[in-house]
Amino acid sequence: MQYRRFGRTELQMPVFSCGGMRYQHAWKDVPESQIPRKNQENLETTIRRSLTVGINHIETARGYGTSEVQLGKVLPKLPREQLIVQTKVSPKPDAKEFRMTLKQSLQNLRLDYIDLLGIHGINTPETLEWAIRPGGCLDEARQLQKQGRIRHIGFSTHGPTHVIVDAINTGQFDYVNLHWYYINQDNWPAIAAATQQDMGVFIISPTDKGGHLYNPPQKLVDLCAPLSPIVFNDLFCLSHPQVHTLSLGAAQPSDFDEHLKVLPLLAEADTVLPPILQRLEQAAIDALGADWLRTWKLGLPSPDQTPGNINIPIILWLRNLLEAFDMQEYAEARYNLLGNGGHWFPGNPADKLDEIDLRAAIAQSPHADKIPAFLAETHQRLQGKAVQRLSSS
Structure with a gap:
């Protein structure tokens, strides 16, 4: 395993982290007696495999159902000094409610302290x-930090870049969990801001949210050769020294294996990546045109500025992935989450275009004449059964 300094925390962070949202028994709290023995044994085997390969950062959240409780039956049996343990708790308008939830997390994990606490889901100005604010959730966390129960405090986010940058620029957080990978590089300004603040940078879900790369379309497989799409994406992310660790949501011990193939390639990234990046870019140009790729984001409104709350940027982005890389399954899953994702994945699908007039909202786009037809076409190609977020937090 390779390790990187996790910003001002001074922790030596493995370049891969063991995320805790896929190996747990349930997404809701259930009595321990209802957690199947087989599931608990798989979780423990996964954690021990993680440590064997040098991944000593174990990351979970109060919103991940039984994950914390199940980890609490494993982590106390392991050498504490070898672990970096992180959980996350969502901010609340009532700081006392946040404090109660945070204390429940610490109780669930059965540890004297956790290394990292993340304020989970700073996605909007309101949650920030x-x-x-004085007397808010961060003040509650600081009290437990003074007691030695928490070492470092950061935040996680699925929010727009400007909200992430605003949170970073408060100077009150030691690290950030955010989305950034090959198919979605919009948050680079936030990573740059975090680097300026000497914060740790943790990339959320590069394999799942980064394209369902465990089940890639053949076109993407061919474009990424000789690497798999998973290895390519890991190498792309880790070739940037500003990125410190990637979350691997392992559901079983073998899920680490493909990712570990990137380790001997890190020193060769400057040689290995350019031809793959060139092929991917050319495939996108061939499918979409160079002018569209350069200008498609210009002048697009956010969902709250759009009639029907339609998330035009996301829908056009999914269309790009569909056209350029045949990412049908991924695009369907993300598209059908629109309308059900709350502030974690805001906005609605384009299912009511015949009821609204978008002309004023998209007037600043150089492609205003094309966008309504693109939205309608994408809806026809991707519409399906509505998808719910896994986590309730």
Whole structure:
């Protein structure tokens, strides 16, 4: 395993982290007696495999159902000094409710302290305010930090880049969990801001949210050769020294194996990546045109500025992935989450275009004449059964 300094925490962080949202028994709290022995044994075997390969950062959240409780039956049996344990708790308008939930997390994990606490889901100006206002959630976390129960405090986010940058620029957080990978590089300004603040940078879900790369379309497989799409994406992310660790949501011990193939390639990234990046870019140009790729984001409104709350940028982005890389399954899953994702994945699908007039909202786009037809076409190609978020937090 290779390790990187996790910003001002000074922790030596493995370049892969063991995320805790896929090996747990349930997404809701259930009595321990209802957790199947087989599931608990798989979780423990997965954690021990993680440590065997040098991945000593174990990351979970109060919103991940039984994950914390199940980890609490494993982690106390392991050498504490060898572990970096992180959980996350969502901010609340009532700081006392946040404190109660945080204390429940610490109780679930059965550890004297955790290394990292993340304020989970600073996705909007409102949730940022809940965290940082006087007497807010961050003040509650600081009290437990003074007691030695928490070492470092950061935040996780699925929010727009400007909200992430605003949170970073408060100077109150030691690290950030955010989305950034090959198919979605919009948050690079946030990574740059975090680097300026000497914060740790943790990439959320590069394999799942980064394209369902465990089940890639053949076109993407061919474009990424000789690497698999998973290895390519890992190498792309880790070739940037500003990135410190990637979350691997392992559901079983073998899920680490493909990712570990990137380790001997890190020193060769400057040689290995360019031809793959060139092929991917050319495939996108061939499918979409160079002008569209350069300008498609210009002048697009956010969902709250759009009639029907339609998330035009996301829908056009999914269309790009569909056209360029045949990412049908991934695009369907993300598209059908629209309307059900709350502030974690905001906005609606384009299912009511005949009821609204988008002309004013998209007037600043150089492609205003094309966008309504693109939205309608994408809806026809991707519409299906509505998808719910896994986590309730």
